[in-house]
């Protein structure tokens with residue numbers, strides 16, 4: 001690191017951080033630093049060796065490392081400074097400057113000043129579920145993402161007979177990966193009545209290899225002395241309680257847990273950034289600025305994405321906004337601010353609020369529904385009783401993020417400071 | 429009539445394919461889905477991704493993929509071809525690791541750069 005005052009510091013060099021830094025550069029910034037705690041750039045994509053990345057953004061199917069590689073190539077010779085093996089341990093927000101506290105073996109403890117910060121720290125796997133399962137605690141229980149790292153990056157085989165709890169994408173991907181490496185995957189067990197994973201992963205990773213998916217089931221016991229030997233699987237009722245008499249036993253040596261991801265926001269909280277309980281990520285405005293001036297967020301730290309393509313687009317928007325903040329200064333006239341409220345049919349939206357004056361042509365809103373909608377339905381935006389916008393969908397599922405573009409002219413019609421979003425079945 | 433989920437893109441359209449009526453597809457939102465639906469019943473294909481050994485200072489394994497989809501029944505034979513591969517850096521994305529995988533005409537290619 002050559003200087004102590006940057007225009008922009010990006011924390012994290014996954015696809016979010018890389019795209020944000022490149023976009024900030026394109027939009028006029030020159031003193032940009034990217035800080036990554038790992039020994040290389042690319043974030044989680046390095047271990048996602050399967051294909052399926054980039055269909056929207058590049059129009060072709062790439063593997064995770066290839067997708068990351070395209071951005072890493074662009075970074076070379078761009079003049080953007082990068083440091084790896086450096087962990088950001090604290091973030092402070094001041095009036096004109098933000099202070100990033102970083103730690104590395106090479107440079108020790110450093111306090112770096114910058115005008116704007118982009119949070120791009122990604123997310124980590126939930127572990128709480130592991131703790132709740134009764135039974136002994138033998139070796140052989142892994143988070144699916146950790147298992148992915150062992151197998152794909154370190155080349156270690158972690159088990160021979162496997163059961164997977166949770167049908168999130170990482171679990172599905174690992175079911176196929178373990179099978180290809182010669183393991184027997186006996187089942188994938190999901191507590192909910194639907195899978196949280198993408199359809200394509202259910203087809204390509206389970207159906208292709210005849211791995212059964214048991215919905216509304218869970219693991220109720222794990223046995224084993226040193227290594228996992230047997231697990232009990234039980235069906236659950238509508239209240240997710242195990243139904244007595246439905247016990248099935250599986251002789252396995254490995255349990256993989258794929259029970260979701262949570263954005264990593266310890267640093268954000270320390271800087272005073274307001275966190276939305278629905279996303280577990282920062283509450284952001286239309287330009288991805290958080291509640292703290294000059295601090296922006298994008299990628300999985302903001303909300304868990306299933307598609308890296310959207311991470312890239314979102315991060316480019318954050319980079320552009322951070323550049324505008326540095327070059328033009330903070331907003332002086334905030335104008336009409338609308339908060340987007342979710343009705344019970346919608347689990348969250350990003351952004352959560354919009355400063356209407358800042359929207360050029362239209363506002364892209366990402367959202368997730370909280371159940372499967374198989375019939376044609378509408379995503380409806382209302383300010384009280386008036387319908388502001390309505391978007392038709394033939395099929396929606398919680399595992400697949402939806403997005404809509406609300407034109408500025410419609411936002412201008414919103415009376416008051418609340419916009420409510422809900423899902424309604426179309427009338428036939 | 430067979431029902432399947434289109435996997436070409438994450439939208440996952442629910443397709444109906446009529447084997448009795450020249451494999452006519454319904455339920456697709458774009459023509460890629462129509463092609464997929466037919467092919468999936470006539471001759472299903474997949475891209476295979478895995479890793480191979482590499483003598484690198486950075487990582488012990490290097491990721492690879494088939495540069496085209498290969499017939500589903502060739503997936504396991506294709507995997508076995510990778511067991512004997514040992515790469516030495518520098519390697520670049522796109523470098524060919526195995527030619528003509530199991531007679532399919534596809535190659536296994538490297539999917540990341542490793543300089544050392």
Ligand SMILES: Cc1cc2nc3c(=O)[nH]c(=O)nc-3n(C[C@H](O)[C@H](O)[C@H](O)COP(=O)(O)OP(=O)(O)OC[C@H]3O[C@@H](n4cnc5c(N)ncnc54)[C@H](O)[C@@H]3O)c2cc1C
Nearest residue numbers: 012014015016036037043044052088121122299300307308
């Ligand atoms: C297992 C898995 C499979 C997936 N499969 C697909 C798929 O098939 N298709 C698809 O399109 N998408 C897929 N995704 C989604 C997509 O890959 C992610 O949404 C995307 O990688 C998120 O990017 P990110 O940059 O926000 O986070 P990450 O890639 O996690 O990057 C965050 C980076 O920040 C660094 N960092 C964190 N904290 C600090 C700190 N304090 N200091 C310094 N550095 C820090 C981390 O080391 C990491 O490198 C998958 C995701 C996962 C986890």
Ligand code: SF4
Nearest residue numbers: 434437440441457461
């Ligand atoms: S039919 Fe087209 S839109 Fe639908 S899943 Fe297939 S590729 Fe995607």
